[in-house]
Amino acid sequence: MAxxxxxxxxxxxxxxxxVERTRSGKVFFPLVDIMETEKEIILFADMPGVDKxxxxxxxxxxxxxxDANVQPVVYDDFELDYAEYEVGDFHRSFTLNDNVDQKxxxxxxxxxxxxxxxxxxxxxxxxxxxxxxx
Amino acid sequence: xxxxxxxxxxxxxxxxxxxxxxxDRLFGAERPVKRKLFPPVNVWTNQDxxxxxxxxxxxxxxxxxxxxxxxxxxxxxxxxxxEMKDGEFFHRRERSYGEFERIIQLPFVVDHAKIEASLTDxxxxxxxxxxxxDKPINIEIKSN
Numbered sequence: 234m235a236x237x238x239x240x241x242x243x244x245x246x247x248x249x250x251x252v253e254r255t256r257s258g259k260v261f262f263p264l265v266d267i268m269e270t271e272k273e274i275i276l277f278a279d280m281p282g283v284d285k286x287x288x289x290x291x292x293x294x295x296x297x298x299x300d301a302n303v304q305p306v307v308y309d310d311f312e313l314d315y316a317e318y319e320v321g322d323f324h325r326s327f328t329l330n331d332n333v334d335q336k337x338x339x340x341x342x343x344x345x346x347x348x349x350x351x352x353x354x355x356x357x358x359x360x361x362x363x364x365x366x367x
Numbered sequence: 368x369x370x371x372x373x374x375x376x377x378x379x380x381x382x383x384x385x386x387x388x389x390x391d392r393l394f395g396a397e398r399p400v401k402r403k404l405f406p407p408v409n410v411w412t413n414q415d416x417x418x419x420x421x422x423x424x425x426x427x428x429x430x431x432x433x434x435x436x437x438x439x440x441x442x443x444x445x446x447x448x449x450e451m452k453d454g455e456f457f458h459r460r461e462r463s464y465g466e467f468e469r470i471i472q473l474p475f476v477v478d479h480a481k482i483e484a485s486l487t488d489x490x491x492x493x494x495x496x497x498x499x500x501d502k503p504i505n506i507e508i509k510s511n
Contacts, residue, residue, distance in 0.1 A: 267458040268449070277449075279424035279462055281489030306490075308411050308418055314474070317407035318422055345424035345489015 256302070259321030263299065263347070267327075274333065274351040280323045281345035282306070290340050290349060292333070298326040299347065332356075405467045406442070406491070412474055414503065417495045419471065424489035425462070431491065433484055440471045440493070476501035 263278040280288075280301050287302035301323045332354040339350040406421040423431060423444065431444040445466040477495040484493045 264461040266449075266460050266462050268451075268455060269458060270452070270455045274458075277425075277462065279489070281422040281424040283488060285488075306420065311411035311413050311416075311418060313409060314412045314417075315408075315410040317404065318409060342488075344427060344486075345422075 256322065258305075259319055260324050261319075261321050262325050263323045265325070272353055274329075274353065276327075276347075276349040276351070278323075278325070278347040278349075279345065280342075280347050282320065283323065283342065283345070283347075285342050288340070288342060288347060290338070290347075292329075292335055292338065295329050296326050297329055297349075297351075298324070299349075300324050301347070405463075405469065408469075408471065410471075410474070415497050417474055417477070417497070419491075419493045419495065421491040422489060423486065423491050426486070426489065426491075428486050431486060433493065435477070435479055435482065438473045438476065440473055440495075441468065442471070442491075443468045 263280045265279075266277045268275045268277075278299060280303075282303050283301040284304055287300075289298075289300040291298045291300075303320050303322055305320045329351070333351045334354040337352045341348045406423050408419055408421045411418040411420075419440070421442065425446050426444050430446065431442070433443075434441045443466070446464050448464040473495065476498040478498045481496045482493065484491065486492075
């Protein structure tokens with residue numbers, strides 16, 4: 234059994250921050266790709282079987298958090314004979330380095346993948362102060 | 368799954384391997400690449416059918432192919448990497464891309480014509496009804 238654990242692709246979140254959850258059950262770390270383009274930061278997170286309405290993306294100060302709940306599937310009259318993966322909620326948070334335009338963050342969920350598009354905030358333009366001759 | 372507890376107890380290398388593993392883990396050494404089974408599957412059964420589910424996030428229906436020969440179910444698929452332009456780069460790359468193929472031995476003979484498969488939100492579900500000819504038959508016991 235010791236070897237089996239490593240074969241499971243999903244990684245269980247080691248410590249879910251310092252805040253405890255009220256929902257019981259396992260929490261997984263979604264695997265992510267984070268891509269940077271000229272104008273945006275794009276994040277892809279593998280979160281199969283998530284209830285779309287439960288996806289919660291928050292950005293507070295510089296911390297981006299992703300939360301999503303998965304309703305465990307139970308087939309009546311069937312017995313789970315063999316299992317290689319477990320089902321649980323997803324949680325992960327990241328600290329963002331770049332300035333992100335918070336109001337323009339876009340999120341989409343397709344085929345079990347959450348895509349977040351975070352447009353970079355435009356650098357503040359230097360202000361020119363006019364000198365008026367008196 | 369078999370538990371060979373007796374063999375493990377008598378293997379002196381086991382403890383050494385375990386210590387080596389622990390040292391590797393502590394010092395972050397690269398562990399030998401382990402072939403991971405992909406996709407991970409769960410199998411539910413009862414007397415009349417089996418349900419196989421698999422996690423396939425990011426796979427489009429058209430990129431997943433299923434076929435069955437006798438008692439073996441083959442799953443094939445591929446996930447394409449997003450195209451990168453100049454000046455674009457990855458900060459993190461934890462998800463994998465490419466092709467997979469996995470063959471699963473079914474617990475009983477299934478009715479090939481009645482197999483149903485769906486892919487919803489990255490979760491593949493295959494319902495496999497057991498063939499009538501393969502179902503157990505209750506034998507009545509008569510008293511003489």
